Amino acid sequence: MKKNDDLPIDDDALNEARQTFSEVEPKLHTFVLACKVKDIPKNGSRGKVIFCEHDEVAVYLIKGKVYAISNICPHQLSPLLSEGYINKDELTVACPLHGWTYRIDTGASVIGGGGVPTYAVKVIDDEVWIEDPAPRDLAPIWPDPLPDEPDSFD
Ligand code: FES
Numbered sequence: 001m002k003k004n005d006d007l008p009i010d011d012d013a014l015n016e017a018r019q020t021f022s023e024v025e026p027k028l029h030t031f032v033l034a035c036k037v038k039d040i041p042k043n044g045s046r047g048k049v050i051f052c053e054h055d056e057v058a059v060y061l062i063k064g065k066v067y068a069i070s071n072i073c074p075h076q077l078s079p080l081l082s083e084g085y086i087n088k089d090e091l092t093v094a095c096p097l098h099g100w101t102y103r104i105d106t107g108a109s110v111i112g113g114g115g116v117p118t119y120a121v122k123v124i125d126d127e128v129w130i131e132d133p134a135p136r137d138l139a140p141i142w143p144d145p146l147p148d149e150p151d152s153f154d
Contacts, residue, residue, distance in 0.1 A: 047082035074114030
């Protein structure tokens with residue numbers, strides 16, 4: 001058997017690997033205890049608000065699965081997505097102020113603009129742990145115009 005000292009070393013490849021490794025930004029997912037599963041409104045009727053250092057998070061329990069998104073609607077930075085209208089089949093929540101709507105599983109915009117951050121969730125026994133939100137810049141999308149209203153509801 002060869003000893004390590006006997007193995008040839010490709011110095012160029014080693015230096016390239018070191019360079020690549022030093023440029024990778026470490027992404028540490030720190031989870032924080034948010035609540036108990038039983039504390040989340042049942043049937044996905046609304047969300048539970050969790051206050052983290054860098055964001056206010058809405059936690060939903062829909063069809064047995066827990067989701068966490070920012071509670072802050074990007075339109076006017078209203079902390080109301082936990083109180084929005086939830087479409088459980090389409091996994092969307094509409095902000096109660098002006099109706100901008102986001103996917104609960106991805107945070108993508110469905111109606112309106114922007115998007116909301118989503119946070120990873122771990123359920124351990126009855127405890128809900130959520131990814132601790134990182135600091136982010138918040139700026140309202142308002143006063144961009146709201147979606148056009150229909151002329152009639154025929
Ligand atoms: S603040 Fe949410 S839609 Fe306007």
